[in-house]
Amino acid sequence: MHLALFIIFAGLCVAGALNLLLQRHPINSALSLIVVMSSLSVLYLLLGAEFLAAAQVIVYSGAIMVLFTFVIMLLNAGREERTHGSKLAYIAGFPGAAALLGLLAYIFLSQRTTFGNARLGEYLATTGDLSRVLFRDLLLPFEVTSVLILIAILGAVALARKEH
Amino acid sequence: MDTRLLAFLLISLVKVIVVVVILLMAVAYTVLLERKLVGRIQNRWGPSRVGPFGLLQPLVDGAKLFLKEDLMPEAVYRPLYILAPIIALGCALMSIAVVPFGANIPWKGVDLFQISDVNIGLLVLLGITSIGVYGIALSGWSSNNKYSLLGALRASAQVISYELALGLSLIGVVLRTGSLRLRDIVDIQATHGLLSWNFFGGFQFVAFFIYLMAAYAETNRSPFDLPEAESELTAGYHTEYSSMKFAMFFMAEYGNMITVGCVATLLFFGGWTSPFGHFGQGGGPVSTAFLSIFWFVIKVFFFLFLYIWVRGTLPRFRYDQLMGFGWKFLVPVAIANIVATSFCIGLRLPVH
Numbered sequence: 001m002h003l004a005l006f007i008i009f010a011g012l013c014v015a016g017a018l019n020l021l022l023q024r025h026p027i028n029s030a031l032s033l034i035v036v037m038s039s040l041s042v043l044y045l046l047l048g049a050e051f052l053a054a055a056q057v058i059v060y061s062g063a064i065m066v067l068f069t070f071v072i073m074l075l076n077a078g079r080e081e082r083t084h085g086s087k088l089a090y091i092a093g094f095p096g097a098a099a100l101l102g103l104l105a106y107i108f109l110s111q112r113t114t115f116g117n118a119r120l121g122e123y124l125a126t127t128g129d130l131s132r133v134l135f136r137d138l139l140l141p142f143e144v145t146s147v148l149i150l151i152a153i154l155g156a157v158a159l160a161r162k163e164h
Numbered sequence: 165m166d167t168r169l170l171a172f173l174l175i176s177l178v179k180v181i182v183v184v185v186i187l188l189m190a191v192a193y194t195v196l197l198e199r200k201l202v203g204r205i206q207n208r209w210g211p212s213r214v215g216p217f218g219l220l221q222p223l224v225d226g227a228k229l230f231l232k233e234d235l236m237p238e239a240v241y242r243p244l245y246i247l248a249p250i251i252a253l254g255c256a257l258m259s260i261a262v263v264p265f266g267a268n269i270p271w272k273g274v275d276l277f278q279i280s281d282v283n284i285g286l287l288v289l290l291g292i293t294s295i296g297v298y299g300i301a302l303s304g305w306s307s308n309n310k311y312s313l314l315g316a317l318r319a320s321a322q323v324i325s326y327e328l329a330l331g332l333s334l335i336g337v338v339l340r341t342g343s344l345r346l347r348d349i350v351d352i353q354a355t356h357g358l359l360s361w362n363f364f365g366g367f368q369f370v371a372f373f374i375y376l377m378a379a380y381a382e383t384n385r386s387p388f389d390l391p392e393a394e395s396e397l398t399a400g401y402h403t404e405y406s407s408m409k410f411a412m413f414f415m416a417e418y419g420n421m422i423t424v425g426c427v428a429t430l431l432f433f434g435g436w437t438s439p440f441g442h443f444g445q446g447g448g449p450v451s452t453a454f455l456s457i458f459w460f461v462i463k464v465f466f467f468l469f470l471y472i473w474v475r476g477t478l479p480r481f482r483y484d485q486l487m488g489f490g491w492k493f494l495v496p497v498a499i500a501n502i503v504a505t506s507f508c509i510g511l512r513l514p515v516h
């Protein structure tokens with residue numbers, strides 16, 4: 001049951017990601033990204049991270065992607081033109097991506113014993129567990145991250161402000 | 165397949181069908197209620213010809229909408245134009261899945277009065293609400309019409325802004341309960357009837373009023389119905405829609421109203437519990453079940469009535485007033501409510 005759900009939503013995730021790259025119209029790409037985000041949240045749920053799954057839907061598919069579509073609608077962005085791209089991308093891009101993939105696969109496979117295994121649907125991290133880790137054990141990194149986001153907001157306001 | 169799983173699937177399917185049918189009937193009759201009440205507020209009768217007191221009007225309206233021609237304008241972006249009403253109605257109907265309607269009465273290991281009892285029920289509700297915006301946003305964009313686009317832009321901005329206040333207003337209740345499960349939230353309000361409801365005994369009335377105002381904006385209802393302001397945008401995001409596609413937006417709006425009523429009942433007014441506590445209760449499991457459903461329906465009906473009353477009474481906001489109200493008033497008050505509530509809870513905790 002869990003495996004079937006995993007296969008369906010992992011497939012949906014990959015298909016959405018490919019569609020995101022292949023679509024020409026920005027709004028279709030944005031919608032594919034929403035599909036990716038939502039299927040990722042189902043994968044989180046299968047791994048037992050229920051709060052993370054809900055937060056993924058509320059924050060990413062709900063708020064952030066609405067802003068994306070909002071901007072696309074506001075600017076009325078049209079169909080993008082297809083260029084041939086730079087030569088460099090063809091020469092360095094594909095081998096580079098393949099090398100990165102190979103390296104990551106090698107590391108994960110060779111270090112499999114130290115990473116441990118995650119089983120689908122076996123473990124449930126409740127919201128209480130998560131908040132205990134986040135607000136007790138990892139309090140300092142968590143607060144520093146929120147300051148980082150605050151700085152980003154201030155930077156955006158400073159950049160967008162009109163000069164008088 | 166083993167029989168327990170089969171029984172679970174069958175009972176769940178029956179529950180889903182029953183709940184969806186009841187919800188759609190409730191949607192139809194909420195429309196009638198609105199027309200009747202707004203009629204009375206404006207000193208006229210409202211629908212009165214079809215059936216006794218106009219009671220068959222929703223059925224006739226439904227038949228009319230089914231039989232109307234489904235116009236498809238030339239310039240629309242077809243896939244999204246068709247998808248948008250489906251998203252809107254789907255999200256409106258989906259959120260009822262986590263709402264518990266009555267006391268926990270298991271039958272063959274399945275909860276009778278709730279489709280699915282989720283640990284994070286409240287977050288699921290918020291998530292589905294936040295997905296529902298796409299129905300409006302995409303319908304406005306794909307219609308290829310200035311009024312539709314402006315309505316959709318207004319709706320997206322409004323819903324994102326008010327989602328913040330809505331989410332913050334619920335935190336006080338979650339703090340008091342210590343759980344995101346809707347049954348737990350109702351259970352802690354069940355001890356002393358009216359006095360232990362979050363609204364009265366929990367001192368969450370500030371949170372309740374923030375929730376109510378934010379929810380009116382979320383569902384695009386008057387006085388925050390700017391996305392479909394007739395005087396400025398003809399009909400807003402659904403200008404180009406006709407026949408059943410229009411009806412789906414219409415049903416989604418009333419479905420969302422019912423969901424908001426359910427959530428307000430569960431979080432602030434004790435859900436299915438009686439306002440008199442255990443006084444006057446008793447009898448067998450059947451009477452307990454019916455009483456709990458009765459109280460739940462009465463409370464939700466009160467919220468629907470309030471919605472319509474507000475719509476008949478208040479004028480529409482201006483757009484800048486709407487944004488200023490959301491960001492400069494509701495959000496700070498909601499944050500102050502969280503601080504005050506957590507301070508009170510912290511004072512009551514034993515010192516380690």
